[in-house]
Amino acid sequence: MYRFAIIGLGNIARKFAADLKLVEGATLTSVASRSQERADAFAEEFHVRYAAGSYEKLFEGPHLHAVYIATPHVSHAELVKMCMDHDIPVICEKPMGINLTEVQELVGLARHKQVYLMEALWTRFLPSFQAAKRHIDAGAIGKVEGLRADFGFKMGPQTRERITKLELGGGALLDIGIYPVFLAQVMFGPPTTITAAARFSESGVDVDDTIVLEHEGGILATLHCTLLAKTKTEAVIYGSEGTLYWDELWYKQSDFTIKKDNSEEELRYVAKPRGFGYAHEAQAMVEDLRQGRTESPLWSLDDSLTLHTTLTKIRELIGLKYPME
Numbered sequence: 001m002y003r004f005a006i007i008g009l010g011n012i013a014r015k016f017a018a019d020l021k022l023v024e025g026a027t028l029t030s031v032a033s034r035s036q037e038r039a040d041a042f043a044e045e046f047h048v049r050y051a052a053g054s055y056e057k058l059f060e061g062p063h064l065h066a067v068y069i070a071t072p073h074v075s076h077a078e079l080v081k082m083c084m085d086h087d088i089p090v091i092c093e094k095p096m097g098i099n100l101t102e103v104q105e106l107v108g109l110a111r112h113k114q115v116y117l118m119e120a121l122w123t124r125f126l127p128s129f130q131a132a133k134r135h136i137d138a139g140a141i142g143k144v145e146g147l148r149a150d151f152g153f154k155m156g157p158q159t160r161e162r163i164t165k166l167e168l169g170g171g172a173l174l175d176i177g178i179y180p181v182f183l184a185q186v187m188f189g190p191p192t193t194i195t196a197a198a199r200f201s202e203s204g205v206d207v208d209d210t211i212v213l214e215h216e217g218g219i220l221a222t223l224h225c226t227l228l229a230k231t232k233t234e235a236v237i238y239g240s241e242g243t244l245y246w247d248e249l250w251y252k253q254s255d256f257t258i259k260k261d262n263s264e265e266e267l268r269y270v271a272k273p274r275g276f277g278y279a280h281e282a283q284a285m286v287e288d289l290r291q292g293r294t295e296s297p298l299w300s301l302d303d304s305l306t307l308h309t310t311l312t313k314i315r316e317l318i319g320l321k322y323p324m325e
C-alpha cells in the first residue's frame with residue numbers, strides 16, 4: 001500500500017481524503033494541519049493513523065510514499081520543497097507555484113533529486129476528459145479551428161480568503177482561470193501570442209479576466225474567468241466539420257456531445273462519475289510510483305512549465321502582482 005499524507009485540511013482536502021478510499025493501492029496514513037485540534041478531528045473522521053499539529057511534524061510520523069498539498073497558493077512552493085527535502089513524492093494542488101520562477105525552481109529540484117512531483121490538474125485524468133481529447137485527436141470534428149471556455153462563480157462574504165486576499169495568492173486567474181488555459185494547452189499546445197484584459201477588486205485581486213490565446217496555425221482560444229457571476233462554465237471546441245461541447249462545469253466529470261455539421265446525428269458521451277473525481281489523479285500517481293516514474297506521462301512537469309509560462313505572461317499583461325514577488 002502506498003501511504004499518503006495530506007497537508008492543509010480545508011475544503012479540497014476532505015474531498016481528496018474521501019476519494020482516496022477509491023484508489024487501489026493507496027491509504028491515507030497521516031494528515032497535517034496548523035492546528036492539532038483540526039488534525040485530530042480530521043484523523044478521527046477519516047480513520048487516519050497519524051495527526052500532526054504542524055506541517056513540519058508530518059515527517060515525525062510513519063514513513064510516507066506520497067504527500068498531497070492542499071493549502072493556499074502562496075504556500076505551495078515552500079511546502080513542495082519541504083517534502084522534497086525528505087525525498088517524499090508530491091502531488092501539489094494547482095497552481096504549483098504563484099509564478100513561473102517558483103515552478104521552475106520546484107521542477108529543477110524534483111528533477112535533480114529524482115523525486116516524483118505532479119501538479120494536481122485533476123481534469124486531465126478524468127475518463128470523460130480523456131475521451132473528449134481522443135475524439136478530437138481522431139478528427140471527430142474535422143480540422144480543429146478554435147475553442148471557447150469559461151469558469152465563473154460569484155464571490156461573496158463566505159468566499160475563502162485564499163481567493164479574495166492578494167497576500168494569499170488570490171484572484172480568478174490562478175484559482176479558476178487556470179482551467180480554461182489548461183484546456184487550450186492540452187488541445188492546441190503552447191500559445192504563440194497572448195492577449196488579456198482584467199478587472200480588479202478593491203483588495204487588488206483580479207476578478208474578471210478575458211484571455212485570447214493564439215496557437216500554431218492561427219487557432220484561437222477565447223477564455224474567460226470571473227468571480228463576479230455564476231457563469232455556466234462551458235467549453236466548446238469547434239472544427240471544420242462539427243463541434244464538441246461539454247455540459248455545464250466542463251472541468252468536472254462532465255458529459256459531452258459531438259455534433260457533426262450537416263447531420264442530425266450526434267455522439268453523446270455520458271460520464272460515469274466516481275466520487276468527486278479526484279481518485280483518477282491519485283490512481284495515476286500510484287501507477288507512476290509503481291512503475292518508478294518521477295513524472296506523470298499525462299500531466300508532466302514540462303506541461304506545468306508551459307502552463308505557468310502562459311499564466312505568468314497573462315499576469316504581466318493584466319498587471320497582477322503579488323506583494324511577496
Ligand SMILES: NC(=O)c1ccc[n+]([C@@H]2O[C@H](COP(=O)([O-])OP(=O)(O)OC[C@H]3O[C@@H](n4cnc5c(N)ncnc54)[C@H](OP(=O)(O)O)[C@@H]3O)[C@@H](O)[C@H]2O)c1
Nearest residue numbers: 008009010011012013033034070071072073093094160162
Ligand atoms: N482540484 C480542485 O478541484 C480544487 C478545488 C478547490 C481548491 N483547489 C485548490 O486546493 C487548494 C486549497 O483550496 P481549498 O478550497 O481547500 O482551501 P481552504 O478550504 O481554504 O483550505 C486550505 C487549507 O490550507 C491551510 N492553510 C495554510 N495556510 C493558510 C492560510 N494562511 N490561510 C488559510 N488556510 C491556510 C488550512 O489548513 P490547516 O488549518 O489545516 O493547516 C486550510 O484549511 C488551492 O490550491 C486551490 O486552488 C482545487
